[in-house]
Amino acid sequence: MRKALHFHSFFEPTPWHKTLKKTLHFHSCTFLGPNLPDVWTPKENNTSPHTLLPQSFQWTNDGDSATILEGKAIAKEIKLKVADEISKMKSEIGKFPRLAVVLVGDRKDSHTFIHVKKKACEKVGIGTVVSELPQSCSENELLDVVSGFNDDQDVHGIVVQLPLPQHLDEERIMNVIRPEKDVDGFHPLNIGNLAIQGRKPFFIPCASKSCIELLHRHGVEIRGKRIAIIGRSKIAGLPTSLLLQRHHATVSLLHAYTKNPAQITSEADIVIADVGIPNIVRGDWIKKGAVVIDMGTNQVKDSNSGVFRVTGDVCFEEAVKVASAITPVPGGIGPVTISMLLSNSLDSAKRAFGIN
Numbered sequence: 001m002r003k004a005l006h007f008h009s010f011f012e013p014t015p016w017h018k019t020l021k022k023t024l025h026f027h028s029c030t031f032l033g034p035n036l037p038d039v040w041t042p043k044e045n046n047t048s049p050h051t052l053l054p055q056s057f058q059w060t061n062d063g064d065s066a067t068i069l070e071g072k073a074i075a076k077e078i079k080l081k082v083a084d085e086i087s088k089m090k091s092e093i094g095k096f097p098r099l100a101v102v103l104v105g106d107r108k109d110s111h112t113f114i115h116v117k118k119k120a121c122e123k124v125g126i127g128t129v130v131s132e133l134p135q136s137c138s139e140n141e142l143l144d145v146v147s148g149f150n151d152d153q154d155v156h157g158i159v160v161q162l163p164l165p166q167h168l169d170e171e172r173i174m175n176v177i178r179p180e181k182d183v184d185g186f187h188p189l190n191i192g193n194l195a196i197q198g199r200k201p202f203f204i205p206c207a208s209k210s211c212i213e214l215l216h217r218h219g220v221e222i223r224g225k226r227i228a229i230i231g232r233s234k235i236a237g238l239p240t241s242l243l244l245q246r247h248h249a250t251v252s253l254l255h256a257y258t259k260n261p262a263q264i265t266s267e268a269d270i271v272i273a274d275v276g277i278p279n280i281v282r283g284d285w286i287k288k289g290a291v292v293i294d295m296g297t298n299q300v301k302d303s304n305s306g307v308f309r310v311t312g313d314v315c316f317e318e319a320v321k322v323a324s325a326i327t328p329v330p331g332g333i334g335p336v337t338i339s340m341l342l343s344n345s346l347d348s349a350k351r352a353f354g355i356n
């Protein structure tokens with residue numbers, strides 16, 4: 001019942017050779033790779049033009065406007081680095097990464113997200129295979145597609161776009177993706193290894209990585225900080241809490257049953273919102289001088305014009321007056337998340353090719 005299978009690659013397909021242990025002339029990544037240290041420290045003397053704030057971040061809002069933590073420039077820098085590595089990989093061993101994306105059903109937002117991912121892959125030289133299945137497909141049909149990609153040695157990363165239709169058991173599907181190809185980092189083995197200090201997951205979920213990347217690049221200290229994360233989904237809130245506790249933050253994870261979320265949030269140095277409800281986090285939930293990361297990406301219809309626009313979970317106009325720094329939506333966490341998927345896909349291919 002497979003609806004469509006498109007094969008697309010930026011480069012011409014190349015013949016595959018036996019995987020040899022090779023050391024190529026790659027620069028080590030400045031962003032989080034599979035070799036997750038317990039505490040990730042940015043490179044010394046980081047002279048990146050995109051280190052937007054000084055390393056000694058000021059937790060203040062003296063005037064009445066926060067620093068805007070832009071994500072676009074960071075995403076661009078990461079994409080350039082990924083593209084550069086892939087280009088070297090291609091010229092030195094004639095191979096490049098390939099990502100398989102599985103989409104079930106007709107959700108407009110999922111189609112949009114997949115289009116964005118595919119375009120981003122094309123730009124950096126990652127080949128993509130998109131498998132579209134109808135809304136009515138059975139669990140076994142979906143499992144067959146995932147198993148096919150598991151066994152396909154030309155595929156290095158697998159993404160099953162979420163959410164899945166209600167009749168499909170998301171956990172069963174996540175369990176079947178090979179952990180070594182789980183570039184979303186949602187397999188229980190990867191999530192479990194993320195939870196425990198000293199253990200190394202193959203992949204860390206992209207939204208969580210982007211969150212920490214953004215904080216680091218702006219010089220925001222994490223260790224010892226109180227962090228309130230609103231939302232505990234496996235895509236964003238939960239893995240972000242696991243990653244941040246590894247970085248020695250004190251994390252509160254809030255959800256739909258949390259009593260008095262405003263009070264808990266107002267004690268936090270860093271507030272991260274991942275709920276999916278526009279403007280749920282108000283200005284008076286935020287401590288003066290706190291850093292606010294808005295992961296929400298909600299399509300909202302403008303009552304006057306009728307035009308849809310993307311808005312976050314945080315009431316930006318209120319929060320910007322109290323926070324020391326805040327991510328915008330769009331243009332904050334979202335683009336960095338996409339660049340992290342590219343980075344994870346590259347890491348996966350490198351591991352498959354035996355490149356250090």
Ligand SMILES: NC(=O)C1=CN([C@@H]2O[C@H](COP(=O)(O)OP(=O)(O)OC[C@H]3O[C@@H](n4cnc5c(N)ncnc54)[C@H](OP(=O)(O)O)[C@@H]3O)[C@@H](O)[C@H]2O)C=CC1
Nearest residue numbers: 207231232233236255256274275276295296297298334337
């Ligand atoms: N920019 C990016 O990189 C990413 C953005 N997103 C965006 O983040 C948003 C959330 O997505 P996703 O994580 O998939 O959503 P889910 O629906 O899977 O999870 C939402 C979470 O919010 C919690 N929640 C719901 N209502 C409340 C409430 N009133 N108070 C406190 N917590 C509440 C839920 O609690 P409970 O568990 O109790 O039900 C749940 O944990 C969306 O806008 C999505 O587009 C998501 C991933 C990446």
Ligand SMILES: Nc1nc(=O)c2c([nH]1)NC[C@@H]1CN(c3ccc(C(=O)N[C@@H](CCC(=O)O)C(=O)O)cc3)C=[N+]21
Nearest residue numbers: 159160161162163184297310329330331332334335337
């Ligand atoms: N298997 C799986 N993996 C995911 O990582 C995953 C998923 N399913 N399901 C949906 C959520 C959501 N998510 C986003 C990624 C990028 C933006 C993003 O790039 N946002 C742009 C705006 C996009 C727009 O304009 O619509 C921005 O904030 O600037 C948003 C949301 C990943 N998710």
